[in-house]
Amino acid sequence: MKQKNNGTWVSWNENLKYNYTTKYDITTEEELQEVVANNEKIRFFGSKQSSADIAAGTDVLIDMTSYNKIVSYDYNAKTITVQSGLILSELLEAVASVGWCIPCLPDINTITIGGALATGTHGTSGKLLSEYMIECKLVLADGSVKTVTKDDELMDALRVSLGMLGVMSTITFQCEPEYILHVKEKPENDKEWLPKIKSRLKEHDFLRILWLPHTDTGYVITGDKIDPNKEVVENKGPGYLKHRRTVSKILYKYSHKFPWITSIANKIIAKAFFNSEKEHKGSLYQATVTKSRGSTLELAEWTIALDKFPQVFEELKTEINKWSNKSFIHIPMDVRFVYKDNSWLSYAYKQDTVTMGCVSRNAATADTYEAFKSVEKIFLKHGGRPHWGKRFAAKDAQLAKIYPKWEDFKEVRQKLDPTNKFLNPYLTKLVAAKKLVNEIA
Template sequence: MVGKFPKAASVLLLAVIIPLCLRYLRSHYLLNWEGRYEFRPTKIHQPSSVEQIASILRGASLKGKTVTIVGSRHSWSDIAVPDDTMLSLEKYTGVVHIDKDRQLVTVRGGTTLEEIVIAIEADGLALPQLPSVSGQTIAGAIATGTHGTGIKYGNLATLVTAIEIVSGEGIVYRASENKNHDIFRTALIGLGAVGVITEVTITCVPAFNLHEVITLMPLQQCLQQLDDIVTSSDHVKLWLEFHTQQVQVYRSNKTTSPRRDSPTGFIFNLKFYVFEYASYVMSWIPRLTGAVMWVSVNIFKCLRTGDSVGSPLEVFNIPHYFVRHPELEYGVPYNATADLIRELIAIKEDMKNEISFNQITEIRFVKGDDIWLSPAYGRDTTFITVLTYNPSDVLMHRFFKRFASSAIQHGGRPHWGKLFYETEAELRTRYLKWDEFMAVREKMDPHRVFSNSFLRRLFHLSVKQ
């Protein structure tokens, strides 16, 4: 007994020490949302004023350092992964001014979308649309082209009427359609390559609730009626389940009616989380996924239907994902939607015994715009998001690359905050204003202070000394 005690004590001690050591090591590193990119900046700045931001950038420019601007880190790509200095806007937040009469709000760059919504609600205002996740900072959301859904609504950057931005040399500019127009067009979806967006003025609308109606229909019927469905409501999105070929159609319209929960709302949320974990387990057994998904949809009714009235945050935002996963998303011309979805189904059919297609495909619709690096530049756009829980990165990338290849054939442009594979030479042919963007970027950051592996790879740049 005495001889066993030291052994048992050692095991117990290791069981306590090892997790603590791992926690200590992980606490010295930062992760993006999915956890794919782990990084440890050489220095972290959390400025609380424009003067501090300008000073940091002037110092980096003089010393030949690089700076990466970081918001909430809600990106799947390495766009916000620093390899030198990290400039966080975490402490530069808050509402600067609300102009109720003109329906405008000015906020600091580190303010999250949710914080903006809550702040302006007291003045009877709302943002016209929101993405699926509202924990993102306003600067990060507009820099990456974040969007919601609704064919009459552009991405979030189209709501911006003016910005304040600090260049790589620490110079503060104010830009809008009427002032420093080239900086304005470049910085709106500037990928963190143009400057630090310190203030944003956004167009608002009178406060509203949303009446949401959710129905199910077969995929082929949905594709045949696509135009009618997309134009039937203010905001429409589709969730496609591959194995059952069922589409969950979300329609929502603005209303002044009071909140009214769906009778199945709580049950659905419970099912969603059970479904999510079941999907994760199935990622290890791809051949069983079809049966499990069929049972989930047809027996347990995990794709809900019904109607409710809720606030924009309640309706636009999706339930919180517990299991982190990779995502790839492409925006294609709206008239290519049906063809690309059929090609995606064919790819999944071909690979279904190799990879577990255990998650929905999200399809959203966005109005075209004139922002230079916007995936929706010059055309109404359908954004198709593919994701999967899969233990094999090799298979996941094989699937993503096949879908990306199909999307590119239809003129697809990647979502900047998600995974993609194209090089600068491939992308510049799909962005008519690529050269104009690069010229303004060079003016705003001649010493290439705003640089990390993502930007160097994307723009084929070397760091200037």
């Protein structure tokens, strides 16, 4: 176990910085237990790609990224067990190598397994990644290890828990046989794609819409399972499409000073980079996962019940198109779909859900990006729920209104961590945890 003293923890986009007294790089479960047991206050982190302030802020930190081994396969049950610091890409490549898949994947593969699960990472047209976790070894506040299975009531609290119940050690995923998607992409006017959401969810195995604010256009991506041997004439579009990030960076450079520039930039970007039809095939991982993400981003994402989405969408569109409002939004707003589950802090708890991302291409000026505030206000008004790993301002009182099991979760958290060992200042405010006497002192 490596130990580093007196350093600075910096998030991927440099928006969050914290000094720490001690950082441990752990490689075994025993080391993890030892560090947790022997420290009064501790947080742990992986790839540091969260926009929410959940990973640091305590004097003692655990770097999980060296705790990254594949532990075992069960070929009959189609399960794989891994250490929680493993990067998602390595998990996905491992299951693909034996002909399996996890049927719902996020849009990036550079995050750690533990971080992805703790924050409710998801893909589209399926369930949260955490719904495929069938067993987890959890290091509790006293350093002991508790094995939680899919049949334990605790699992519904643990699946999405922001690392407030303990540190995930090893995780077992239920996999399925790999399949091939025939993916088609094309632009559609808002009046076309919005009414077709429910029918397309029934018709297609994969649906994602990249909405292009201030252009009245969505870029619709559908995927259908096909025979792996079926030939598909691939059309990946013009070669210049690979330069979209560079062009976006240039066009949005001064949009924090002059927000109205965004509207003009979006129309240019939409015409140049979202105006062609594309077609290809591949596994879910090959066909749909972006293999990188620039650290110049800052992200927010909100979810809403599927039945409420059209109303919320129209209200949001009207609001951001007002020239009196400074909430001009960078391209694209990622619209995805998550089916209902029973996980207490899942965005899809007991309801089929639409998620809508909001991105600022200028991470350093995200605090002045008015769109984050407008999106949150409208979604909260309609009972929307925030993505735990992205930017939002809502705290305990508001979250209690939109998560039916919020108070139950807080009770479980208090029981498993009575001394608030796993809370940093951000999480303390999030759950309105009472400060202990020794903390006040």
